[in-house]
Every structure is written in C-alpha cells, then in structure tokens.
Amino acid sequence: MASNAAVPFWRAAGMTYITYSNICANLVRNCLKEPDKTEALTREKVHFSISKWTDGKPEKPTLRSDSPDE
Amino acid sequence: MVIVPATTGQMGAELKPGVLSVHEGNETSKYFVSSGFVFIHANSFADIIAVEALPLHQIDANLVQKGLAEFTQKLSSATTDLEKAKAQIGIDVHSAFNSALTG
Numbered sequence: 746m747a748s749n750a751a752v753p754f755w756r757a758a759g760m761t762y763i764t765y766s767n768i769c770a771n772l773v774r775n776c777l778k779e780p781d782k783t784e785a786l787t788r789e790k791v792h793f794s795i796s797k798w799t800d801g802k803p804e805k806p807t808l809r810s811d812s813p814d815e
Numbered sequence: 816m817v818i819v820p821a822t823t824g825q826m827g828a829e830l831k832p833g834v835l836s837v838h839e840g841n842e843t844s845k846y847f848v849s850s851g852f853v854f855i856h857a858n859s860f861a862d863i864i865a866v867e868a869l870p871l872h873q874i875d876a877n878l879v880q881k882g883l884a885e886f887t888q889k890l891s892s893a894t895t896d897l898e899k900a901k902a903q904i905g906i907d908v909h910s911a912f913n914s915a916l917t918g
Contacts, residue, residue, distance in 0.1 A: 758900035762829070766850040768901060769832050770866040772908040773849040776882055778875040785867070 827854040830865065832911040834918070845871050847915050849908070876916055883909035 755765045774785040796806035830851045837844045851865035886905030893899040 754903055755900045758896040760897065760900055765904065766866055768904050769908055770849040772882065772905055773832065773847065773867045773869070773912075776875055776878040776909070776912060777869065777873050781869070781873045782875075785869075788867075 825855060825857055827852060830863075832908045834871070834911075834915045835863065835865075835868065845915075847871055847874065847912065871915055874912055874916060879909055879912040879916065883913065 753765075756762070771789065774782065774789065777785055790810060792808070792810045794806045794808045796803040798804070830848055830853060832849055833847070835846045835848050837846070846868045847870075848863075848865040849867035851863065851868075853861055853863050855861045882905065886902050886909060890899060890902035890906060893902045
C-alpha cells in the first residue's frame, strides 16, 4: 500500500477533506454553461430543520434553507 | 487503461479535480469530476463516488479562464494559510478544467 508521507496542502492549512470537496464542487458548478449552471446551483442549497431540546423535550423546530456562503 | 493486481484484491483512492474516462469497448466517455473517491472491488468492479461529475461539453471555457486569473491573483494577495489553501484549490480546479478542455 502507498505510504502517506506528505499531507495535502489543504490539510496542512487546517482544512478537512469535506470542506475541500465542497469548495471544489462549488468552483466546478460556477464554471458551467447555462442551463446546466442554474440546475447545478440548485444542488448547493441545503434545507434543514433544527429544534432545541430543553428538559428532555424538543421545542418547536425552525426550518432553514441556506444558500452556501464562502 | 491500467489493471493492477493488488495483493489485497481491493484498492481505493481519493480523487482530485480532473477527468475521468470510461472505456466501454471502443467508446470512451469523459467526465470532469470535482472530487470524490474510487473503490475497486476484488471482482474488478469499481465504484466512483463524486460530488459533481459532468460531461466535458457543459464546461464554459470563458468562465474557466476568468476563474484561473481570479484565483492566481487571489493567491498572490492571500495572507493566512487558509486563504492561500483556498486560492490554491481554485487554481488547481481551473487548471484541471483547462487540461480537460485542451487535452
């Protein structure tokens, strides 16, 4: 098996692979022609629902739809 | 195309931005992948997991040139390690695009 001597530059700068991968994917999407570009940008949206728990019970959840920043 | 008799019977690798070509008989399809993993099983089947994989004709050459210039400039003006890393990633992705378009 290959031995991993040098760490990749992004890991040396404190970045994780998933951050690296998401940055790459974002850059790739930004270099597409239309209409593929608008279609790709929809893939970048994240939707999630968050609820805080107090006293063992969840409070009302909040829904968030974030576009990526950075 | 390379076939490697790995002793473990399985092989995997982490992908970087670049071209993936699929050879089927006499035909080759090329895709640009943003990043991901490849895992080769003992029975020679390969799984490719990529965040973004697109046929080359979807790439806009003008945006690639602009992006390359922008990130080259960002690298020279970057101060922190993180900024430098991000600028370097930008350069790597756009250079890989360039090779994909010209190669």
